[in-house]
Amino acid sequence: MCKTLGAACLGLSMLWSAPAAFALADIIETPARQTDLASTNLLTDAERVGDRIVAVGERGHILYSDDDGQSWTQARVPVSVTLTALDFGSETHGWAVGHSGVVLHTDNAGETWTLQLTGIEAARLAIASKEDQIAAMEKRIEDAPESEKGDLEWALDDLFFALENLQSDLDVGPVNPLLGVWFESPQHGFVVGAYGMILRTRDGGETWEDQAPKIDNAQGFHLNSITRIKGGALVIVGEAGQIHVSVNDGDTWTRRESPYQGSLFGVIGTGQVNEILAFGLRGNMLHSTNLGKSWRMVPSDAGATLNDGAVAEDGRITLVGNGGTVLMSGDGAESFRKHFRSDRAGIMSVVPVSGINLLLVGENGAVITDARGRNLQ
Numbered sequence: 188m189c190k191t192l193g194a195a196c197l198g199l200s201m202l203w204s205a206p207a208a209f210a211l212a213d214i215i216e217t218p219a220r221q222t223d224l225a226s227t228n229l230l231t232d233a234e235r236v237g238d239r240i241v242a243v244g245e246r247g248h249i250l251y252s253d254d255d256g257q258s259w260t261q262a263r264v265p266v267s268v269t270l271t272a273l274d275f276g277s278e279t280h281g282w283a284v285g286h287s288g289v290v291l292h293t294d295n296a297g298e299t300w301t302l303q304l305t306g307i308e309a310a311r312l313a314i315a316s317k318e319d320q321i322a323a324m325e326k327r328i329e330d331a332p333e334s335e336k337g338d339l340e341w342a343l344d345d346l347f348f349a350l351e352n353l354q355s356d357l358d359v360g361p362v363n364p365l366l367g368v369w370f371e372s373p374q375h376g377f378v379v380g381a382y383g384m385i386l387r388t389r390d391g392g393e394t395w396e397d398q399a400p401k402i403d404n405a406q407g408f409h410l411n412s413i414t415r416i417k418g419g420a421l422v423i424v425g426e427a428g429q430i431h432v433s434v435n436d437g438d439t440w441t442r443r444e445s446p447y448q449g450s451l452f453g454v455i456g457t458g459q460v461n462e463i464l465a466f467g468l469r470g471n472m473l474h475s476t477n478l479g480k481s482w483r484m485v486p487s488d489a490g491a492t493l494n495d496g497a498v499a500e501d502g503r504i505t506l507v508g509n510g511g512t513v514l515m516s517g518d519g520a521e522s523f524r525k526h527f528r529s530d531r532a533g534i535m536s537v538v539p540v541s542g543i544n545l546l547l548v549g550e551n552g553a554v555i556t557d558a559r560g561r562n563l564q
Contacts, residue, residue, distance in 0.1 A: 215287055215305055215361065219247030219264040226250055226259040230548035231271050232495070233536045237278040240538055241297040242548050243270035249283060251297045255540040256555050263299045264291065269364075272412075276370030282392065284365035284378050292392050303392040306361025309384060310353060316397035317350045345405065367412040369421070377437055379410035379423055387437060402431055403442040409450075416456030416463055420478055424451035424465045432463075432479050443479035447471045455496045457504060457520050464520050466493040466506055474520045489514060489525040499539035503558070507534035507547060513560035526559040534560075 222228075230244035241251045242259075247270060249262040270285035275296075283291040288306025293299060324346060328339045356363060363381040370376030377398070379385045383406075385398040404410070408426035415421050423431040428445035445451075451467035457474075464485075465473045470493055472485035493508035504516040504523075511528030528534070534549040543558040555563045 214247075214267040215289060215302070217267045219249070219261075219267050221261055222248075225261045225552075227552035229269075229535075229550055230552055231269070231535045232273050233538050233546060233548045233553070234273055234275060234281075235538050236275040236281065236296055239296055240540075240546060241273060241275075241281065242536075242553060243273050243283050243285070244548070244552075245269045247285075249273075249291075249297060249300060250553070252553075256538075256546040256553055259553065260298075262293075262297055265300065265302050266291070271364060271366050272368050274368045274370050274376070276372045276374070276376055280370070280373035280391070282368050282370055282376060282378070284368045284380070286364040287361040288363055288365055288380070288384075289361075290365065290368075290378055290392060304378075304386075304395060306363055307357065309363075309365075309386060309395075310357040310361070312386065312395060312397040313384070313399060314350065314353045314357065316400060317346060317353060320400055321346045321350065349407065367410065367423075369413040369415060371415070371436065375436070377413055377421075379413050379425075381409045383407040383410060385410055385423070398437070402440050404429060404431075411450070411452050411467075412454050414454050414456070416461070417458060418456075418460040418478075420461065420463075422454050422463055422465075422479070424454040424467070426450045430454075430463075430465060430473075430479055434478070443475075443482075445473065446482045446484055447473060453493060453495050453506075455498065455504075458498045458502055459519060462520075464496065464504070466496065468492050470508070470512075472506070472520075472523070485520060485523065487514065487523055487525065489523075494534065495536040497537045497539055499543070501543075503539075503543070505537050505539070505545060505558070507537045507549075507560075509533045511560065513537075513545075513547075513556075515558060526561075528556075528560045 225248045230242045233242040247264045247267040250259040252259050268286040273283040275281035281293045288309040290304035291300040292303045324343045365380035367379045374391045383404045386395045387398045410425040413423045421433040428448040430443040431440045433440045449468040451465045454465045461478045463475045470489045473482045475482050491508045491510040491512040496506040506514040511531040513526045514523040516523045532550040536548045538546040
């Protein structure tokens with residue numbers, strides 16, 4: 188298991204049949220069931236917004252707590268798909284994303300949610316964008332000297348192949364998940380996901396633009412997480428060591444060379460200007476102090492896949508992952524101390540709460556722990 192619910196879950200999307208796609212359409216149209224067990228079932232992400240903590244998880248569950256996780260209220264949600272990530276652009280406006288390409292929006296700090304986008308609309312946006320790229324490439328080939336036409340024609344073939352894949356996905360249904368979300372304000376934000384999906388809105392989700400052509404990701408690797416670090420840069424990480432940085436609010440992106448070619452599932456700032464901490468498969472951690480122009484592999488023998496991280500007000504950095512892994516750094520990510528929860532259940536997200544305590548969410552729902560991940564309740 189990982190922050191994106193694992194490569195296996197993504198791989199399953201390639202195996203779903205047409206009847207399965209119809210089932211997906213059903214759960215997009217079926218509201219999440221109200222249950223007293225929601226806070227003990229799988230939760231995938233959590234976020235503090237003002238004095239409230241909001242968490243998302245399987246079966247469309249969204250919960251909120253106004254007492255640092257001591258008690259939870261289940262929100263009204265119009266879908267039953269697994270949700271993978273959430274982010275707030277203000278204390279009231281938030282977005283959650285998940286399987287089947289769903290994007291949900293709240294304007295009351297997570298109490299009720301509306302559906303803004305599904306994988307069907309996302310696929311149509313991507314197809315229209317790819318058709319525009321093909322038209323531009325055909326014009327470029329027409330105007331190019333003979334010596335350049337060969338390479339351009341190969342590039343055109345790749346675009347046609349990608350278009351065919353997108354059209355096939357659309358025929359099957361909304362199968363591809365969104366995996367990360369970041370909002371700057373109630374108007375401006377991004378969502379990222381499987382097979383290189385990246386969409387941008389400038390009007391609070393009323394309309395979306397396909398941004399995939401702006402990312403150097405011709406292979407369509409999964410984009411797993413997006414965040415803003417101190418200093419203002421946006422960072423995206425993903426499959427095959429993908430790291431993309433924008434210093435102009437996402438207008439343009441630069442791909443950074445990564446010292447690790449495996450999957451990266453999470454990225455956070457350290458609290459210092461222009462510092463990035465990316466992490467993922469098998470516990471690999473990458474630290475940069477210069478917006479990803481150079482990297483240092485952070486030593487760790489924990490070995491478990493890392494899914495999420497957070498920085499407390501005192502500067503303490505906590506990373507969490509599979510097998511009950513809790514890693515803690517008090518020296519700005521120079522080194523980490525490892526701890527493992529006794530239940531060894533996967534942890535998907537972490538939120539610092541009172542004192543040096545933590546709220547952990549994952550396979551066993553939401554639990555309050557000390558800084559080492561030991562239960563307080």
